[in-house]
Amino acid sequence: MSDAKDVKMISVTIEGRTTSVPDGTTIIEAAKTVGVLIPHYCYHPGLPIAGVCRMCLVDVEKFPKLAPACATTVMEGQVVHVHNEKAREARKGVLEFLLINHPLDCPVCDQSGECELQDYTFQEGRAESRYEEPKRFNPVEDFGGDVMYVPNRCILCTRCVRFMDDVAHDPVLNVSERGDRAFIGKAEGHDLTHAWAGNVVDLCPVGALISKDFLNKARAWELDRSASICTGCSQGCNVTVETRDNTVVRLKPRSNTDVNHFYLCEQGRLDYRWINRRDRLDQPQVRVQGTLRSVDWEDALDAAAAALAGRRVTVLASPNSTNESLFLAERIIARQGGAGVFRVSIGGEAPLEGVADLSLRAERAANATGARLLGYRDASEGLASSSADDTLLVLDDVLEGALDERIAALLAGAAHVVHIGTTLPDVIAARVDVALPITNHTEEEGTFTNLRGRVQRFLQARTAPGLARPSWFVLSDLAERLGAGTGAYSAADVFASLAGHHASFAGLSYATLALRGLPVVDAEAHGLTVQMATV
Amino acid sequence: MGYPHSSHERETPVLSKYFGDPDARTLAGWRARGGYTSLDKALGMDPVEIQNIVKDSGLRGRGGAGFPTGIKWSFMKPDGKTHYLCCNADESEPGTFKDREIMRWTPHALVEGVAIGAHAIYAETAYIYIRGEYSEPIRLMQAAVAEAYASGILGANAMGSGKRVDVHVHRGAGAYICGEETALMNSLEGRRGNPRIKPPFPAVAGLFGQPTTINNVETLAAVPHILREGAEWYQGLGREDNPRSRGTKLFSVCGNIARPGNYEVTMGFPFGEFLNDLCGGALPGREIKAVIPGGSSVPILTREEAENTLMDYEGMVASGTMLGSGGVIVFDDRQDMVKQIARLARFYAHESCAQCSQCREGTAWTTRILERISAGQGNARDFDTLLSIADNMSGKTICVLSDSCATPVVSGLKKFRAEFEAKLGPDHSRGVVPVLLTSNRTVAA
Numbered sequence: 001m002s003d004a005k006d007v008k009m010i011s012v013t014i015e016g017r018t019t020s021v022p023d024g025t026t027i028i029e030a031a032k033t034v035g036v037l038i039p040h041y042c043y044h045p046g047l048p049i050a051g052v053c054r055m056c057l058v059d060v061e062k063f064p065k066l067a068p069a070c071a072t073t074v075m076e077g078q079v080v081h082v083h084n085e086k087a088r089e090a091r092k093g094v095l096e097f098l099l100i101n102h103p104l105d106c107p108v109c110d111q112s113g114e115c116e117l118q119d120y121t122f123q124e125g126r127a128e129s130r131y132e133e134p135k136r137f138n139p140v141e142d143f144g145g146d147v148m149y150v151p152n153r154c155i156l157c158t159r160c161v162r163f164m165d166d167v168a169h170d171p172v173l174n175v176s177e178r179g180d181r182a183f184i185g186k187a188e189g190h191d192l193t194h195a196w197a198g199n200v201v202d203l204c205p206v207g208a209l210i211s212k213d214f215l216n217k218a219r220a221w222e223l224d225r226s227a228s229i230c231t232g233c234s235q236g237c238n239v240t241v242e243t244r245d246n247t248v249v250r251l252k253p254r255s256n257t258d259v260n261h262f263y264l265c266e267q268g269r270l271d272y273r274w275i276n277r278r279d280r281l282d283q284p285q286v287r288v289q290g291t292l293r294s295v296d297w298e299d300a301l302d303a304a305a306a307a308l309a310g311r312r313v314t315v316l317a318s319p320n321s322t323n324e325s326l327f328l329a330e331r332i333i334a335r336q337g338g339a340g341v342f343r344v345s346i347g348g349e350a351p352l353e354g355v356a357d358l359s360l361r362a363e364r365a366a367n368a369t370g371a372r373l374l375g376y377r378d379a380s381e382g383l384a385s386s387s388a389d390d391t392l393l394v395l396d397d398v399l400e401g402a403l404d405e406r407i408a409a410l411l412a413g414a415a416h417v418v419h420i421g422t423t424l425p426d427v428i429a430a431r432v433d434v435a436l437p438i439t440n441h442t443e444e445e446g447t448f449t450n451l452r453g454r455v456q457r458f459l460q461a462r463t464a465p466g467l468a469r470p471s472w473f474v475l476s477d478l479a480e481r482l483g484a485g486t487g488a489y490s491a492a493d494v495f496a497s498l499a500g501h502h503a504s505f506a507g508l509s510y511a512t513l514a515l516r517g518l519p520v521v522d523a524e525a526h527g528l529t530v531q532m533a534t535v
Numbered sequence: 536m537g538y539p540h541s542s543h544e545r546e547t548p549v550l551s552k553y554f555g556d557p558d559a560r561t562l563a564g565w566r567a568r569g570g571y572t573s574l575d576k577a578l579g580m581d582p583v584e585i586q587n588i589v590k591d592s593g594l595r596g597r598g599g600a601g602f603p604t605g606i607k608w609s610f611m612k613p614d615g616k617t618h619y620l621c622c623n624a625d626e627s628e629p630g631t632f633k634d635r636e637i638m639r640w641t642p643h644a645l646v647e648g649v650a651i652g653a654h655a656i657y658a659e660t661a662y663i664y665i666r667g668e669y670s671e672p673i674r675l676m677q678a679a680v681a682e683a684y685a686s687g688i689l690g691a692n693a694m695g696s697g698k699r700v701d702v703h704v705h706r707g708a709g710a711y712i713c714g715e716e717t718a719l720m721n722s723l724e725g726r727r728g729n730p731r732i733k734p735p736f737p738a739v740a741g742l743f744g745q746p747t748t749i750n751n752v753e754t755l756a757a758v759p760h761i762l763r764e765g766a767e768w769y770q771g772l773g774r775e776d777n778p779r780s781r782g783t784k785l786f787s788v789c790g791n792i793a794r795p796g797n798y799e800v801t802m803g804f805p806f807g808e809f810l811n812d813l814c815g816g817a818l819p820g821r822e823i824k825a826v827i828p829g830g831s832s833v834p835i836l837t838r839e840e841a842e843n844t845l846m847d848y849e850g851m852v853a854s855g856t857m858l859g860s861g862g863v864i865v866f867d868d869r870q871d872m873v874k875q876i877a878r879l880a881r882f883y884a885h886e887s888c889a890q891c892s893q894c895r896e897g898t899a900w901t902t903r904i905l906e907r908i909s910a911g912q913g914n915a916r917d918f919d920t921l922l923s924i925a926d927n928m929s930g931k932t933i934c935v936l937s938d939s940c941a942t943p944v945v946s947g948l949k950k951f952r953a954e955f956e957a958k959l960g961p962d963h964s965r966g967v968v969p970v971l972l973t974s975n976r977t978v979a980a
Contacts, residue, residue: 093927182889
């Protein structure tokens, strides 16, 4: 691509609003810049242009025919009408055509409430059908993976086909047959098992491709939605957490062209049930005469402070801990002496071939990069030496699974063990002196730093169980008691303090991060950036 | 006509001169009839010179659109890119079978025309895309191309000119839409035969993304004659009062007519004389009721309208129809126009590539309504619905298949409304409907 300054700007007027856009921009994208949404189905900014649904036909002055806004590039001085009678009548015609073979099963369709066919029909379609003939029928088909195909609802926009061909590079879908007998076919012997195949469900503008996992779970309008970050790996895909009655029922990708574009992998999408787990640590507990007993927060925090006071501290942190809580624990280390380590599990990489630098990453944790930038060491690179006088502060590390000898020794050898976590695994319960319940990432506010050093915020999506408190709140209170406080009263305050202490984060704040995030200032120096192939 | 009957004296056989003459099929026979002299001459000429001769001749595309051939060729500039020529021999328009006869009787005429066309657009490679059902023409074209290679007419040093001309014969798999030029290119590339969005036009990015020209068989077959006889000769053929349609045109005549077959007449020939004298008029005891003059996609004419029409691009437009591919379909008084139009609509519904919403759904919906009316279960609302659907289907899609389905419906309803009305039954709007388009789909258990 040439530099921005070399690009010729074109002035167009769309619905009476004049805008200036770079040469080569399509009318549909130019319209967005003046706040005009041109109804469309087959167009998607992440996919090649198909121009087949004919929904985005607009009336361009001096053109003999209506033009597809998705496939027509702007020309100097062009005047475009989106909502005049000619264009509206054409769309009305398309809507009628799309509905003649479409079952009116909205009451039982998962897409209902977030269906573009429903929305546009309601907005400008016919109130009554003129169709008196039988509807075409094709049976439902399991496409494998998490995807079910309901061909009767399909409008043949081919977004799914183009995604699998041009983005996933796994061309298993096709348009089979012709005329109104056409349907989306699947290559014989192949399933939608690609690690990113589930995106076809999001791309489908109607209820033709649906998620088996979400099938019949909830109606779209019953869901509460919050901006969040996927914790499945270090890519840091932006997601929307959707809850019904405080229970997470679905994760959807949230578009961010700097991170995940419009996509989310199957692993990230479907691994959410742990968020709803019921066996949470939901009361502060302190060991009294050999037995863990529930106590109130003040007593528990005092007990934790007493266990830590005057001792070096080894912090064993989960790489899914937030930047805020890692920072506060790091403040305690700075005050008391000691070291911080984390353990991160490793899995296979699964790139989305058609998008640069987007992959299910080997590092299966959201904030290992944040931990490194804040001075924590990867446990696989060796543990800091500790003595029997040290206190072990476990920050939501489950300790289960591969409990290697060194960590077992750490656990057994520490003078005291303080656990700050969402759960209380048996292996810790047996040894812990104080256990403080915290919220998981959907129950609090915070930030993660992805593998490219991009700091991204997430918001609270559900309420905390029992007496659990946000991690930054608990650690802030504890740090205060140990004389390492930062005087913070909110997650934003903690982050501001973090930005003041760590050069990598200098200048960043919740306000500047907003919902798309920003890279740490010295990402390059830390070797976090990729050399993007020039397009 | 030349085959199976000899030409009528009012015909002007240029392309059809050797129809029915098996000797013209061989290279030796074709050479004996003056073949390949034009190619020999053309290979020594500058492409622009050839383009100008074709421009001056007034030759226009014979596939249906009627775009001036010389101007189309002049879009191809010597830009260093690989250029392609595609010869559209898909001839899928119902009622059209003129290209078939050109390929059956004079395959070398087409090879010569294709080779000249390739040179005229700076292309070294040409493809002849032949409709899959045309087994005999495919066999003959392959034999002619093989002969031409064997004798050095085609290949790295075509006719000793030092220029490379390669011609490939490609067999289609049987889809109406592959006669649409961009669908044809997709099909040639091995993709599904779906029309492409224009722009980019083929002259900019066509076959394999390279500048491409697509010409009909009849167009290319006329070129050697023009080079041999001169642009002025071709200019001289046609009615005097219309300088825009020149030369001869092959018409394929089928249906309820005494002598069906291919006829070659000069542009602007009177349609009445054509039907009644050349083609022998209606069958004994019958009367012609309607005529589709240019393949199934053009508006239907009544007999009176047809008899007052001149057979060239402008003459047809003046009568509210189009010259199209020159496929003349004749209906006599026995024919049920509702059934005939329903049959046409069903064809388009079957052949729609399924890309554009209007075409995919509209062609099928139109068919269902027409077949319901035809079965005696129509109601008064259907006419308005049909016209409204036709309007929604016209001028809004990537290619014109959708418009082609709407055209006979609109003209049929306008001109033969009484026949439609006579079919209306009691109002069965919610009753049992005997017509159901079902999916051909089979699902593995």
